[in-house]
Amino acid sequence: MNVTEATDFPPSLLEIVLFYAEAGVDEAIGEQPVDRTQAPPPREAVRQPANPAPAAAPATAGQSAQRQAMPPRQAASVTPALLSASEVEGAARRAAKACQTIPELEAAIRAFEGCGLKATATNTVIARGNPQAPLMIIGEAPGRDEDAQGLPFVGESGQLLDRMLKAIGRDEQNTYISNILFWRPPGNRDPSTEEILACKPFIERLIELAQPKVIACAGKHAAATLLGTTQGITRTRGRWHEYQREGINIPAMPLLHPAYLLRQPGVKREAWHDMLELAAKLEQLGL
Template identity: 70%
Template sequence: MTATQTAAVPPSLLDVLLFYVEAGCDEAIGDRPVDRTSLLPPKPAAAGGAPRPQTTPAPVTPAQVMPKPAAANPALLSAQAAESAATQLAAACHSVAELEAAIKGFTGCALKATATNTVIARGNPNAPLMIIGEAPGRDEDAQGAPFVGESGQLLDKMLKAIGRDESNVYISNVIFWRPPGNRDPSSEEILACKPFIERLIALCRPKVIACAGKFAAATLLGTTQGITRIRGRWQEYCRDDLVIPAMPLLHPAYLLRQPGVKREAWRDMLTLAAKLEEMS
């Protein structure tokens, strides 16, 4: 077969493949070119249509691959927001009347939604003695005044025994709305109300403070000890420019449950009376 005859014979598919192998081609590809620098595989063209143009995706930035920070605790954010709002409202009040209006209009404490009344204070805001309890109970919620139930009646008798009544005593609580079922107030509820009771003290500037119960003592004096250990021991309430002698007392409700400790409570009342006499 001459060279002219060999050229006239078309090569077989096997001959073509052997040619490409000898030329260094070791991979078979499709009918259309593939951009192998792309991060995403090309989408197939629609049937019967022209092939879609290849697009290069936008580069991935470090911010897209960095792990996202953990989500903040919504309850904690809510408590902090309520405390911040209460602090701003309280600071803007320059009289007891303004503060009472601010407390009644405050919606940052969830207890307000289940309470009948906002319970703030009773007595004389100019009195030398300020007694601060924990939270309103059923009777207080119904009447809108602190310490008016059975424990409040016992407190009035104790005050009367040392020559005190609503004319020379001012009575309030660290919480202004009744916790359902008379349960203990939560830390979030205390945070929401604390700026208001601190502002009330700053406006009244009593000579002596009596903290009735563990929550009042913990909130105002920062103590972590039980009330039975610190009762009757003088401490100091310190806020900004105020330094006021403060006496932790057993709550009257506790005295009703444990009448055997009334002797210790009476000694504390006598100590309280002596301090007021000394300061007058």
């Protein structure tokens, strides 16, 4: 360690805060700070009682029948840390398939415990707009404002999306808006493969129940998840694809995410071209 390094240590409180901010940490979990440098206290051995309790008596016929009549546990009991990604996806698919209406699906999503993001999220964010609308916009994941309000696309990028939709004659009355993830990734980081697999069956079922005539996938993760695209969003945007699944065939277009447009305003010309393509397709379909 040189002299400069020695005089700069330990870091100041401001430097620590800036380090966490750059790492994407923008909120704290828990009311009291925890010193992770301290070893946990030793666990006390569990003493066995001197006179152990007698074994439970065999269940009577009435008790056995009552136990058999109890409903099975719902998918909410899934613990992601104990299951593989494929097992979590299977549990999500079973829970989603059992739903016959959008309110039932929303309840199943809120009860689902298979996605680890739920533990750090404030709200479950599902959809806004008209579920019977011909156009469905599907983004990537809730951000800070969405997590706080429990609705998708309500922050700065959502306000830009609303203005873009208004420019082609669309609003919440004739558009349905959702995300492929229903809980906010901490620090607005990219979603992991496991998180996408845990939520994918629910967004697929939401599409089945809403039955949109046209889908717009906002962002690379939405396009890759629903359309199977492997190229970047700047290459796939503006070109029509097909959302295909179990007899469903819906024209779909990848769009640049509104958050990307806020960071790169120079590409708004391309985004406007894509919105005109959406408007033309809806007009062609008489919608």
